[in-house]
């Protein structure tokens with residue numbers, strides 16, 4: 001689809017030889033009808049999990065409309081450093097209360113591997129992040145392919161892990177961000193350790209910062225297993241690090257990825273401002289709760 005604002009034809013390219021990551025250029029999303037944006041992005045999100053749309057000039061309302069093309073926009077419970085509630089389309093920055101770049105921004109949990117809102121019964125599906133201000137180098141966002149991390153495990157481990165469930169809470173996010181007092185009450189949810197993606201029907205590891213304890217396992221053993229699985233999943237062969245340019249819109253699927261922001265630039269010197277939103281998701285399903293034939297077929301097709 002072209003418009004007067006588009007200078008070239010939309011073109012897709014891969015970021016590596018693996019599935020993880022696809023880049024879309026030559027397209028102005030503001031010039032495309034909402035239903036067509038969803039159609040343009042969905043297939044590549046399913047096949048590549050992270051889509052980078054280059055060269056966008058998006059207002060807050062454009063950002064919201066693009067989010068809505070992928071589903072209902074997620075409302076937010078969090079507050080900004082100033083105490084104001086986050087709107088559905090909000091900013092993530094490294095600025096302090098006085099608007100100065102800081103090494104200890106208000107939200108620090110994003111520097112640890114996580115998947116968005118996994119402490120909720122129905123975590124978000126997609127997150128959309130748009131670069132407004134960037135440091136001259138660094139400040140990348142890294143993505144780990146949790147399908148590949150699962151697929152590469154020995155079959156015996158896959159079977160064992162597929163029967164496990166994990167308690168998630170925001171407790172470890174609070175510790176990471178060292179925010180105020182820990183008031184001790186963190187609601188918990190239980191998710192399968194191996195998640196079946198609702199669209200692709202493929203299996204992937206569903207872990208990250210909120211993964212607190214494997215149900216029925218000794219606490220120390222459980223921590224060791226979760227840490228081992230996070231280390232396994234974040235080996236360089238499973239990771240794509242996105243080097244941002246201004247105008248990049250990056251959309252990713254939280255249901256089959258972990259991600260984190262790199263804390264590798266002079267944070268007290270340079271500003272990093274990103275506009276963000278996310279899309280309502282569904283309750284994660286485990287291996288036993290789905291159509292097993294479809295799951296086996298999807299897994300075999302991708303080995």
Ligand SMILES: O=C(O)CCC(=O)C(=O)O
Pocket residue numbers: 092110116127129139140141259260261262274276
């Ligand atoms: O700032 C980033 O690069 C990523 C932040 C993050 O974790 C998120 O937007 O969900």
Ligand SMILES: [Fe+2]
Pocket residue numbers: 110114115116259
């Ligand atoms: Fe995140």
